[in-house]
Amino acid sequence: MGTRIDFNTDPFIHIRRELHQIPEPGFQEEKTQTYLLNYIRDLSQDHLEVKTWRTGILVKVHGYAPAITVGYRTDMDGLPMTEETGLPFSSSHQGMMHACGHDLHMSIALGVLTYFSETQPKDNLLFVFQPAEEGPGGAQPMLETAEFKEWKPDRMIALHIAPELPVGTIGTKTGLLFANTSELFIDLKGKAGHAAYPHQANDMVVAASHFITQLHTIVSRNVSPLDSAVVTIGKISGGTKQNIIAEDARIEGTIRTLSIEAMNLVKERIEGMAKGIEASFDCQTSIDYGANYCQVFNSEKETNDFIDFVKGLDDVEYYESPKAMTGEDFGYFLEEIPGFMFWLGVGSEHGLHSSKLNPKEEAVDVAIKLLINYLKR
Ligand SMILES: CC(=O)N[C@@H](CCC[C@H](N)C(=O)O)C(=O)O
Numbered sequence: 001m002g003t004r005i006d007f008n009t010d011p012f013i014h015i016r017r018e019l020h021q022i023p024e025p026g027f028q029e030e031k032t033q034t035y036l037l038n039y040i041r042d043l044s045q046d047h048l049e050v051k052t053w054r055t056g057i058l059v060k061v062h063g064y065a066p067a068i069t070v071g072y073r074t075d076m077d078g079l080p081m082t083e084e085t086g087l088p089f090s091s092s093h094q095g096m097m098h099a100c101g102h103d104l105h106m107s108i109a110l111g112v113l114t115y116f117s118e119t120q121p122k123d124n125l126l127f128v129f130q131p132a133e134e135g136p137g138g139a140q141p142m143l144e145t146a147e148f149k150e151w152k153p154d155r156m157i158a159l160h161i162a163p164e165l166p167v168g169t170i171g172t173k174t175g176l177l178f179a180n181t182s183e184l185f186i187d188l189k190g191k192a193g194h195a196a197y198p199h200q201a202n203d204m205v206v207a208a209s210h211f212i213t214q215l216h217t218i219v220s221r222n223v224s225p226l227d228s229a230v231v232t233i234g235k236i237s238g239g240t241k242q243n244i245i246a247e248d249a250r251i252e253g254t255i256r257t258l259s260i261e262a263m264n265l266v267k268e269r270i271e272g273m274a275k276g277i278e279a280s281f282d283c284q285t286s287i288d289y290g291a292n293y294c295q296v297f298n299s300e301k302e303t304n305d306f307i308d309f310v311k312g313l314d315d316v317e318y319y320e321s322p323k324a325m326t327g328e329d330f331g332y333f334l335e336e337i338p339g340f341m342f343w344l345g346v347g348s349e350h351g352l353h354s355s356k357l358n359p360k361e362e363a364v365d366v367a368i369k370l371l372i373n374y375l376k377r
Pocket residue numbers: 100133134135160181182183253254255291293325326327328352
């Protein structure tokens with residue numbers, strides 16, 4: 001059996017390119033929401049109902065003999081980075097880029113929705129266009145809304161593009177797929193001074209440098225070698241001018257762990273080290289953990305059913321994915337609703353969160369047809 005189906009997916013490449021040009025930060029996806037709503041309102045409304053929540057959208061497709069409701073979620077936000085792909089349809093939003101594939105995720109969701117707006121499914125479907133996956137997290141607050149609760153699905157499905165897998169490959173596994181995450185923001189406050197009089201100041205550039213070096217010992221010296229964790233510092237800032245000793249510095253990063261225990265341990269060590277930095281450099285520190293996401297845990301029965309389905313297809317390849325230290329607030333849906341997330345191969349030389357990410361668009365056709373076939377069984 002294959003995923004061949006008489007449905008033209010070419011328009012969704014065009015849609016992907018249009019969405020690619022308007023990446024917006026979490027909870028500011030206004031243009032994206034307007035674009036999606038305009039498209040959805042042009043579909044046959046015979047068995048559709050639409051609700052909005054902040055910058056998100058929920059679309060219920062009423063089945064003709066529903067036994068359950070199956071939810072399909074896409075994220076919507078872009079990342080604050082400058083695109084360097086050189087593509088003719090590059091981002092038109094200065095300093096913002098769809099560098100995590102959410103433009104593909106949305107166009108795929110629209111493709112599947114379009115098919116089921118024309119061909120009524122047996123069961124109900126709920127298409128969830130969720131804001132702010134990259135932060136501060138839209139899934140958890142969306143789950144708590146009256147709008148979502150009224151249409152709460154019995155199953156939840158989502159995909160994520162996988163640049164390292166070739167087009168035509170579908171990867172997933174039962175159980176733990178993605179890590180627990182916590183953002184990390186550390187502010188340091190010392191005493192400014194003249195560059196020539198260091199003895200009269202408390203330099204936060206030096207304090208932040210020592211702190212970062214110490215943070216990198218947590219994974220190698222505190223977390224068990226049999227467990228896994230990541231502490232990545234992605235941004236540092238501080239100071240005002242090259243010849244002024246810096247009064248402030250800010251360290252920004254993310255923590256990833258495979259267990260809650262390891263997350264707690266990492267945070268305890270960061271807090272302990274902060275006290276040491278305060279004593280060593282006579283400064284104040286404050287720590288903010290920003291957005292925290294729970295792990296993505298694929299339910300056994302639903303994931304195995306999907307894996308069997310994928311293995312039965314002759315035009316896609318199943319790949320048993322290892323766990324990844326990526327985070328995804330889709331994990332919150334899976335905490336309450338059985339379901340799974342899977343990787344969609346898009347064969348890009350450059351990975352997720354790269355300014356050169358360039359997914360192969362043939363993957364849009366693969367995903368739309370795979371999902372239509374899976375959902376119409
Ligand atoms: C799939 C993916 O890349 N997800 C993001 C989620 C970010 C969570 C949060 N903003 C953080 O940085 O901890 C990821 O970076 O894994």
